[in-house]
Amino acid sequence: MTPDYNTPNYTRRDLLQYGVCIVGTALLTAGITTKVLDREKKKIVAETSSCETPEITPEIALETLMLGNERFMENKQKHPNQNRERIKEVAAGQKPFAAILGCADSRVSAEIIFDQGLGDIFVVRNAGNVVTSEEMGSLEFGVLELGIKTIMILGHQKCGAVKATLDGNSVPGKIGSIIDAIKPSIKGKPTWEEAVTANVKLQIKKLNSSPVIAQLIANDELKVVGGFYELETGKVKLIT
Incomplete structure (x- = not known):
């Protein structure tokens, strides 16, 4: 759950976790390079379980396909x-x-x-x-x-x-x-x-x-x- 910044009852952990959510959203929607997108998206999801991953966009869907093909082509399949x-x-x-x-x-x-x-x-x-x-x-x-x-x-x-x-x-x-x-x-x-x-x-x-x-x-x-x-x-x- 996103902490309520209108009250003084949040902790340093809340602030850090909220920051992770913001970074995650930015990475998933900013159209950054494919390898960074793939790596950072998985890292953020693993680091926090209390913020929801933003809904996938057409751009991210296409990027995910092309990342997968890149792995296949390089024999680095997951x-x-x-x-x-x-x-x-x-x-x-x-x-x-x-x-x-x-x-x-x-x-x-x-x-x-x-x-x-x-x-x-x-x-x-x-x-x-x-x-x-x-x-x-x-x-x-x-x-x-x-x-x-x-x-x-x-x-x-x-x-x-x-x-x-x-x-x-x-x-x-x-x-x-x-x-x-x-x-x-x-x-x-x-x-x-x-x-x-x-x-x-x-x-x-x-x-x-x-x-x-x-x-x-x-x-x-x-x-x-x-x-x-x-x-x-x-x-x-x-x-x-």
């Missing part, structure tokens, strides 16, 4: 929230801080490449990471019901669905529906990587057409970004 205690905790309910709309490609597992655990990220996957009515509805549910603060649409190097679209060959079954969802992003004769990036931008545009998503973005309650995953390095680069 494998958070992957123990028996976490299983019991999330059985009672989930509150993921971010959502990933990613490709179904077996090489691009969101929890692994962002070094996250159970209940941390809400994952929607399909070939080509395309936005359909079902994907949009799933993400709308995530932001409205679960409080997700950041959505990343994640494309990746050597995406087979994008390559099939570039090739333009006829395909059997329902595969054509995926190609149809990607095709509007292809202009001219792009490289494979350029086409993946263009597809991510198109899917962001589709997602932002949702009144639910658009309103939350306008209220600064949600951030929607694009990402490009490099299969050869493990790095996620933000698409602007």
Whole structure:
């Protein structure tokens, strides 16, 4: 509980503890460098149990994802929230801080490449990471019901669905529906990587057409970004 400074009944311990809360809030909201943010946030939470951690913002949610990817890329994973205690905790309910709309490609597992655990990220996957009515509805549910603060649409190097679209060959079954969802992003004769990036931008545009998503973005309650995953390095680069 924050001490009452309108009365003289506070102690030196109260003052120090209150200072920790202020520092914690500043660190979590000031947008400082990623490594300092990660280290200091954990230190402050460990040092005091009587002040609540400020609600996560879209900026902090994105920063947390990128910190996790940095750990993965450097082989310094922490494998958070992957123990028996976490299983019991999330059985009672989930509150993921971010959502990933990613490709179904077996090489691009969101929890692994962002070094996250159970209940941390809400994952929607399909070939080509395309936005359909079902994907949009799933993400709308995530932001409205679960409080997700950041959505990343994640494309990746050597995406087979994008390559099939570039090739333009006829395909059997329902595969054509995926190609149809990607095709509007292809202009001219792009490289494979350029086409993946263009597809991510198109899917962001589709997602932002949702009144639910658009309103939350306008209220600064949600951030929607694009990402490009490099299969050869493990790095996620933000698409602007």
